[in-house]
Amino acid sequence: MEVYPEGRELVWRRSFPGLAEYVRRAREFVGFLLADLPDVDDVILVVSEFAANALRHTASAQPGGRFLLEVRRWRDGAAVALTDQGSHKVPTIPEPDDLCECGRGLQTVRALASEWHWTGDRGGRTFTATFIAHRTAVLVSAISPRELVGCDRRESAVLTPDTA
Numbered sequence: 001m002e003v004y005p006e007g008r009e010l011v012w013r014r015s016f017p018g019l020a021e022y023v024r025r026a027r028e029f030v031g032f033l034l035a036d037l038p039d040v041d042d043v044i045l046v047v048s049e050f051a052a053n054a055l056r057h058t059a060s061a062q063p064g065g066r067f068l069l070e071v072r073r074w075r076d077g078a079a080v081a082l083t084d085q086g087s088h089k090v091p092t093i094p095e096p097d098d099l100c101e102c103g104r105g106l107q108t109v110r111a112l113a114s115e116w117h118w119t120g121d122r123g124g125r126t127f128t129a130t131f132i133a134h135r136t137a138v139l140v141s142a143i144s145p146r147e148l149v150g151c152d153r154r155e156s157a158v159l160t161p162d163t164a
C-alpha cells in the first residue's frame, strides 16, 4: 500500500472539456489517483455529481466550456474540488421531496463527504468535498484477562492501523 508521510500532501489538477463524455473521464481520473482510499467509490460518486452539475447548470457546458478538477491526497484523507464557469443559479439543497426526481445530487454529496462547501459566484464556482479516511485498528496480539491480574502498566495489546 502506498505510504503518505505525515504533513505531506499530493495535488493533481486536470481540466476537462464541458462535454458529457468527460464526466466519465473525471470519474476515471479520480478513481485512478485515489484507488487506495477506502472511500474511493464515494469520492467518485461525488465527482460525478459535481461534474454533472457543471454541465447541467453552468457555462461550462457552452461551446468551448471546461471544468477543472483538483484532487488532493494526504495520509488520512483526500479532497476533490471541481471548478465550473459559473451560472446565475445558486447551489441549493432542496428539502427531500418524494415526488421530485431532481435535486438529489448535492444531497448525496452532503451524505457522503466528511465536509463539503462551495465558493465563488456567477462568474465561476468551486465545489469542494473532503473525505477523512477512518483507519480501522487491528488487534495483532493480546493477553488473557487472567494474565492482566497484577499486571502493572504492561502493554496488554498492540493496535496498529491496517496499513501494514
Ligand SMILES: Nc1ncnc2c1ncn2[C@@H]1O[C@H](COP(=O)(O)OP(=O)(O)O)[C@@H](O)[C@H]1O
Pocket: 049, 053, 054, 056, 057, 058, 084, 086, 087, 089, 090, 091, 092, 093, 094, 101, 102, 103, 104, 105, 106, 107, 125
Ligand atoms: N455548479 C452549480 N452552479 C450553480 N448552481 C448549481 C450548481 N450545482 C447545482 N446548482 C443548483 O443547485 C440545485 C441542486 O443541485 P442538485 O442537488 O445537484 O440537483 P439537480 O442537479 O438534480 O437539480 C440545482 O437544481 C441548481 O439550481
Ligand SMILES: [Mg+2]
Pocket: 049, 052, 053, 056, 103, 104, 105, 106
Ligand atoms: Mg445535480
